[in-house]
Amino acid sequence: MKLRLLTGNDVRQCLQMPRAIDLMAKAFAALSSGQVSVPPRTKIASDAGTMLYKPALSSQSGIYVVKAVSVFPGNVALQLPVTTGLLLVNDASTGLPLALMDAEYLTALRTGAASGLACRLLADAKITKAALFGAGGQAGQQLAAMLATLPLEVVFVFSRKIESAERFCREQAANAGHSRLIPNPDRNELKSCGVICTATTSQTPVFSDDELGPGVHINGVGSFAPTMAEVPAATVCRATVIVDQREACLGEAGDLRQPIEQGLLPADFHPAELGEVVLRTATGRRSPDEVTFFKSVGNAVQDLYCATEILRRAEQDEVGTTIVL
Amino acid sequence: MKLRLLTGNDVRQCLQMPRAIDLMAKAFAALSSGQVSVPPRTKIASDAGTMLYKPALSSQSGIYVVKAVSVFPGNVALQLPVTTGLLLVNDASTGLPLALMDAEYLTALRTGAASGLACRLLADAKITKAALFGAGGQAGQQLAAMLATLPLEVVFVFSRKIESAERFCREQAANAGHSRLIPNPDRNELKSCGVICTATTSQTPVFSDDELGPGVHINGVGSFAPTMAEVPAATVCRATVIVDQREACLGEAGDLRQPIEQGLLPADFHPAELGEVVLRTATGRRSPDEVTFFKSVGNAVQDLYCATEILRRAEQDEVGTTIVL
Numbered sequence: 128m129k130l131r132l133l134t135g136n137d138v139r140q141c142l143q144m145p146r147a148i149d150l151m152a153k154a155f156a157a158l159s160s161g162q163v164s165v166p167p168r169t170k171i172a173s174d175a176g177t178m179l180y181k182p183a184l185s186s187q188s189g190i191y192v193v194k195a196v197s198v199f200p201g202n203v204a205l206q207l208p209v210t211t212g213l214l215l216v217n218d219a220s221t222g223l224p225l226a227l228m229d230a231e232y233l234t235a236l237r238t239g240a241a242s243g244l245a246c247r248l249l250a251d252a253k254i255t256k257a258a259l260f261g262a263g264g265q266a267g268q269q270l271a272a273m274l275a276t277l278p279l280e281v282v283f284v285f286s287r288k289i290e291s292a293e294r295f296c297r298e299q300a301a302n303a304g305h306s307r308l309i310p311n312p313d314r315n316e317l318k319s320c321g322v323i324c325t326a327t328t329s330q331t332p333v334f335s336d337d338e339l340g341p342g343v344h345i346n347g348v349g350s351f352a353p354t355m356a357e358v359p360a361a362t363v364c365r366a367t368v369i370v371d372q373r374e375a376c377l378g379e380a381g382d383l384r385q386p387i388e389q390g391l392l393p394a395d396f397h398p399a400e401l402g403e404v405v406l407r408t409a410t411g412r413r414s415p416d417e418v419t420f421f422k423s424v425g426n427a428v429q430d431l432y433c434a435t436e437i438l439r440r441a442e443q444d445e446v447g448t449t450i451v452l
Numbered sequence: 453m454k455l456r457l458l459t460g461n462d463v464r465q466c467l468q469m470p471r472a473i474d475l476m477a478k479a480f481a482a483l484s485s486g487q488v489s490v491p492p493r494t495k496i497a498s499d500a501g502t503m504l505y506k507p508a509l510s511s512q513s514g515i516y517v518v519k520a521v522s523v524f525p526g527n528v529a530l531q532l533p534v535t536t537g538l539l540l541v542n543d544a545s546t547g548l549p550l551a552l553m554d555a556e557y558l559t560a561l562r563t564g565a566a567s568g569l570a571c572r573l574l575a576d577a578k579i580t581k582a583a584l585f586g587a588g589g590q591a592g593q594q595l596a597a598m599l600a601t602l603p604l605e606v607v608f609v610f611s612r613k614i615e616s617a618e619r620f621c622r623e624q625a626a627n628a629g630h631s632r633l634i635p636n637p638d639r640n641e642l643k644s645c646g647v648i649c650t651a652t653t654s655q656t657p658v659f660s661d662d663e664l665g666p667g668v669h670i671n672g673v674g675s676f677a678p679t680m681a682e683v684p685a686a687t688v689c690r691a692t693v694i695v696d697q698r699e700a701c702l703g704e705a706g707d708l709r710q711p712i713e714q715g716l717l718p719a720d721f722h723p724a725e726l727g728e729v730v731l732r733t734a735t736g737r738r739s740p741d742e743v744t745f746f747k748s749v750g751n752a753v754q755d756l757y758c759a760t761e762i763l764r765r766a767e768q769d770e771v772g773t774t775i776v777l
Contacts, residue, residue: 128533128536128554130538132775132777134776134777135777164496164498166494166495166496167494169491169492169494169505169507170491171489171491171507171508171509171516173489173509173511173544174511175544175545175546175547176546176547177547178507178509178516178542178547180494180505180507180518182494182496182503182505183496184496184498184503186498186499191496191503193505193518193520195518195540195542195549197542197546197547197548197549198547199546199547202546202547205546207546207548208453208548210547211453211542211547211548211549213455213540213549213777215520215538215540217503217520217522217536219498219500220500220524221500221501221522221524221527221530221532222500222501222502222503222522222523222524222527222535222536223522223532223533223536224520224522224536224538227552227777228777229453229777448775450457450773450775451459452457452459452460452538452552452553452554
């Protein structure tokens with residue numbers, strides 16, 4: 128039994144943002160048209176932390192994947208990573224194990240790529256100013272996604288800790304090319320932004336509705352529990368809301384659940400899925416002035432489509448090491 | 453991120469039958485007393501085959517496990533293994549990945565060890581004759597389990613294919629020591645057997661009720677779907693039935709479901725669990741003459757407890773290879 132092992136760097140070598148965005152269009156279209164099997168993830172929580180197991184299959188992609196993700200907040204004190212992820216790949220036609228890859232970069236990439244796809248489908252293509260909330264593990268690929276899809280001249284980076292935003296802008300300057308990164312700008316700059324990405328662990332909204340300019344598109348990828356919300360209810364209620372997967376977002380994202388529970392949104396609130404916008408069975412943006420909000424809690428189909436391409440490239444270019452188990 | 457890789461041979465070096473049986477006593481006691489988290493397994497089926505993902509956690513054992521099992525019947529024609537299994541281990545206190553091990557031997561071992569525990573708890577300890585139905589991948593460890601727990605002089609091996617039984621007996625002769633293995637004996641020999649293990653993929657019973665001797669103990673580990681049954685309804689109905697896990701066996705095992713659906717067993721049939729017998733909250737065998745039937749569909753808690761010991765031994769004896777992902 129042979130298994131290809133791919134480190135984070137191996138994975139990075141095999142797949143980057145622009146191609147990942149194209150893959151997300153296929154992934155979400157497949158998800159929304161029922162062409163993939165994505166069973167509910169399994170969650171095992173203990174006092175110390177949580178393990179999540181997220182399996183998926185697509186006959187088209189030729190593989191099964193399962194991502195094992197750990198989330199252990201107490202690891203900060205131990206100077207260990209709070210989250211880790213490994214992705215196991217099996218062949219869809221024989222079931223044989225094919226590969227095991229580090230999933231940290233993969234997760235950030237596919238989360239960013241979903242935002243990139245949303246930017247492409249929902250934002251004004253001429254936007255030159257954007258804002259990014261959060262300077263943590265997901266922020267880099269959110270930035271990459273905006274840069275890959277929009278002609279940005281400047282990106283304002285907001286973080287609770289000033290030094291985090293500054294460090295992030297320093298570290299990402301080379302990736303940003305001619306686009307300027309400005310850490311912790313005046314809050315008024317938000318008004319001029321045509322796109323906002325939120326990638327925080329905030330329990331409460333990171334901006335207020337009246338700080339937004341007209342026609343802004345918002346990507347929210349940080350909240351993944353009913354108690355978490357990055358975007359204010361006032362914004363959610365007036366926005367055209369698009370989600371990665373309806374059931375998951377309505378069940379897990381506080382940004383949507385809280386307004387529903389408060390009666391600000393109808394109990395049968397039925398946002399369109401990004402895949403439906405790809406397939407043109409749902410409309411995205413209807414007018415230049417409306418606010419659009421893409422909410423993503425992440426779906427295993429994203430890992431599935433990225434892993435397919437990563438494995439294809441790794442086999443083609445002989446990336447990683449092969450072990451016999 | 454370091455990961456210990458263990459091949460099948462590495463796993464075999466770290467854990468064998470007698471110790472595995474002791475571990476199963478702890479595992480099933482923990483399962484029946486609610487001390488472990490064993491969420492429902494996730495099953496993804498396609499035309500080609502099925503992947504099963506089986507996670508489990510016990511704070512006592514200090515690890516999370518998830519076993520990824522493939523079952524692809526068509527692989528026979530491709531001369532590829534019909535089933536494969538890999539087990540991923542994460543640390544229960546930090547979530548960090550610890551090990552990836554081949555799970556083929558592990559699965560056979562823990563399945564055998566459950567039968568061994570059932571023999572120890574339910575069979576007459578003085579039994580000298582046993583029967584084994586099936587000569588496939590699970591049969592070797594079923595044999596090992598009987599040999600480890602009973603003073604067997606002879607084991608009769610039944611297989612649909614005569615040559616399979618003969619080959620099995622040849623291959624296992626050394627493992628059997630002073631116990632004789634007899635392939636495809638006269639069916640009448642069954643009457644003299646105090647223990648029967650069935651490890652087949654049969655859809656219909658592999659013996660009839662009137663072939664059994666008094667006081668026999670039966671281990672059934674082969675059937676894992678409502679359409680499969682190795683033990684006849686007449687036997688099941690008069691036996692004291694013990695299961696590995698109630699909900700799973702009543703839901704999945706045709707040996708139990710079929711008599712319930714036919715009204716031969718009550719709709720609220722409530723067999724005891726093996727862990728309850730370990731904990732003495734349920735009675736196993738009540739009299740020397742009654743038939744006892746242990747039905748097992750397998751539970752992730754068995755993998756969990758075996759993996760804990762395997763990893764402990766592998767770390768202590770530096771077994772396997774360590775890679776950096």
